[in-house]
Amino acid sequence: MNPGDIAWLLFSASLVMLMTPAVGFFYGGMVRRKNLLSTIMLSFAALLLITLQWVYFGYSLAFGPDVAHLIGDLSWAGLKHVGLAPFTDYAAAVPHLAFMLFQMKFAIITPALISGAIVERIRFTSFLVFMLLWTTLVYDPMAHWVWGVGGWLRNLGALDFAGGTVVHITSGVAALAMSIVLRKRKTYGNIEFEPYSIPLTLLGAVLLWFGWFGFNGGSALGANGLAVHAIITTNVAAASAALTWLVLGQLRKGRPSVIGVATGSVVGLVAITPACGFVDINAAFWIGVVGAIVSYLSIKLTKRLKLDDTLDVWACHGMAGTWGALATGLFASKAVNPAGVDGLFYGNSSLFVAQVISVAIAWVFSFTMTWLIATVVNAIRPLTVDEPAEAIGLDIAQHGEEAYASL
Amino acid sequence: MPVSKLNKYKRIEVLVNEVQLEGLKQALDPTTCALMEITPVKVRSEQGGLQLEWRAGTYTIDFLHKAKLTLVVPAELTDRVMNQILTACRGQATTEATHALEAGYVLVSDLEQVVVFGSN
Numbered sequence: 001m002n003p004g005d006i007a008w009l010l011f012s013a014s015l016v017m018l019m020t021p022a023v024g025f026f027y028g029g030m031v032r033r034k035n036l037l038s039t040i041m042l043s044f045a046a047l048l049l050i051t052l053q054w055v056y057f058g059y060s061l062a063f064g065p066d067v068a069h070l071i072g073d074l075s076w077a078g079l080k081h082v083g084l085a086p087f088t089d090y091a092a093a094v095p096h097l098a099f100m101l102f103q104m105k106f107a108i109i110t111p112a113l114i115s116g117a118i119v120e121r122i123r124f125t126s127f128l129v130f131m132l133l134w135t136t137l138v139y140d141p142m143a144h145w146v147w148g149v150g151g152w153l154r155n156l157g158a159l160d161f162a163g164g165t166v167v168h169i170t171s172g173v174a175a176l177a178m179s180i181v182l183r184k185r186k187t188y189g190n191i192e193f194e195p196y197s198i199p200l201t202l203l204g205a206v207l208l209w210f211g212w213f214g215f216n217g218g219s220a221l222g223a224n225g226l227a228v229h230a231i232i233t234t235n236v237a238a239a240s241a242a243l244t245w246l247v248l249g250q251l252r253k254g255r256p257s258v259i260g261v262a263t264g265s266v267v268g269l270v271a272i273t274p275a276c277g278f279v280d281i282n283a284a285f286w287i288g289v290v291g292a293i294v295s296y297l298s299i300k301l302t303k304r305l306k307l308d309d310t311l312d313v314w315a316c317h318g319m320a321g322t323w324g325a326l327a328t329g330l331f332a333s334k335a336v337n338p339a340g341v342d343g344l345f346y347g348n349s350s351l352f353v354a355q356v357i358s359v360a361i362a363w364v365f366s367f368t369m370t371w372l373i374a375t376v377v378n379a380i381r382p383l384t385v386d387e388p389a390e391a392i393g394l395d396i397a398q399h400g401e402e403a404y405a406s407l
Numbered sequence: 408m409p410v411s412k413l414n415k416y417k418r419i420e421v422l423v424n425e426v427q428l429e430g431l432k433q434a435l436d437p438t439t440c441a442l443m444e445i446t447p448v449k450v451r452s453e454q455g456g457l458q459l460e461w462r463a464g465t466y467t468i469d470f471l472h473k474a475k476l477t478l479v480v481p482a483e484l485t486d487r488v489m490n491q492i493l494t495a496c497r498g499q500a501t502t503e504a505t506h507a508l509e510a511g512y513v514l515v516s517d518l519e520q521v522v523v524f525g526s527n
Contacts, residue, residue: 192466192467192468193468194459194468248463249460252464254460254464254465255460257460257461257462259460259461259462260460260462260463263462296462296463297463299462299463299464300463300464303464312462
């Protein structure tokens with residue numbers, strides 16, 4: 001074992017831990033004041049619920065001994081056999097528990113991302129049930145397929161450095177399914193309102209950017225050159241996407257908005273996630289630029305289709321994640337990471353094919369399963385609140401609190 | 408509880424853009440007013456709404472920020488105070504470009520009773 005690697009992985013896990021409440025603040029700034037606590041709480045709840053899910057059975061399902069290339073068995077449930085000795089198939093230089101902790105933070109943030117699609121109308125307790133089922137039935141299998149030893153997408157040769165497919169496509173597509181299954185907000189299309197606090201959103205974006213250094217850099221699983229490379233590609237893509245967002249705003253004669261910059265940087269971070277440890281700096285620049293264009297147009301499409309994906313989770317995570325996964329198949333280079341594979345631009349088409357297959361599988365699997373889970377939970381106890389509760393605001397109606405007292 | 412002997416009071420509410428507030432305050436003699444307070448308000452008027460930037464497009468808000476200055480003055484001083492208000496506000500109207508910003512309202516209403524407590 002290597003002390004430097006252990007320190008870096010523990011610090012990375014801490015950085016990724018910070019990202020989940022950061023998602024809450026990022027989303028919270030964009031809703032109305034009466035729903036601010038509710039929005040933050042959805043993310044924070046993931047931190048509590050999925051920590052326990054992961055320890056007691058989630059980690060075993062995702063990373064435990066393979067069953068039919070589809071799922072881990074339950075022999076690691078309750079962290080049995082997961083101790084201080086390294087598990088060399090995943091991370092040879094750190095305790096198995098450290099790897100488990102790092103992966104736990106990914107499992108936590110993924111359902112928190114979905115919450116942006118259904119804020120301002122979600123019933124808190126029903127969403128807790130949904131999160132638990134979704135993480136167990138969607139996230140854990142996807143993580144196993146892509147990252148678990150024996151997982152069938154991993155065997156196919158698909159690459160996902162830090163979770164473009166597992167985290168962002170699955171959560172983004174789940175958001176799309178949720179915005180179709182759940183009723184729209186009563187005010188959707190009728191009332192335009194100002195976001196409560198754009199500084200809060202920007203602060204959330206900044207904390208996400210900061211945390212993403214652990215999300216992507218930590219995925220190198222060691223304090224090494226690959227971690228450095230991943231952090232730099234991450235930073236470049238965030239910057240190029242945010243600048244592209246500004247240019248897109250200028251092209252429609254808009255003014256350079258802070259909310260646009262915050263959104264653009266997060267979209268760039270999403271897009272580079274699967275590619276950050278496989279592509280060079282110039283590729284990172286273009287992944288950010290195209291990611292911003294894809295998400296920007298997808299937000300327009302969401303509005304045209306009149307989908308109440310309230311905070312554009314599908315457009316920002318699903319679509320930028322999809323582009324990032326495909327771009328990995330284009331730009332990946334063995335010169336950057338000898339453990340990777342060359343992409344289409346380096347003369348190898350098989351990686352691109354594997355990426356297309358894994359993207360398609362993630363879309364179909366996440367959409368279908370989310371639809372089913374949401375429909376079943378909704379039938380037992382509605383996932384949305386009733387009209388008076390929505391009008392009063394979820395902070396008071398669901399949590400019995402107000403974000404800011406007036407006196 | 409001391410009840411004012413002057414039983415005729417007027418309430419004057421002035422809705423103006425925030426930029427005019429300082430000039431207005433300086434023009435008014437505080438000794439003529441029984442009460443002067445400022446409240447931030449949102450006003451929908453013939454100016455129409457305001458277009459703001461969202462992530463990929465714009466949205467419109469109907470109500471614009473204004474400052475509301477509320478004055479309580481003895482009825483016999485109403486005309487004098489009104490003149491001070493209008494002179495101060497119109498005096499600031501300088502260019503066509505800022506005309507819309509300077510649009511404001513003055514509302515005058517009767518007060519039945521004014522009670523001041525906890526003061527000499």
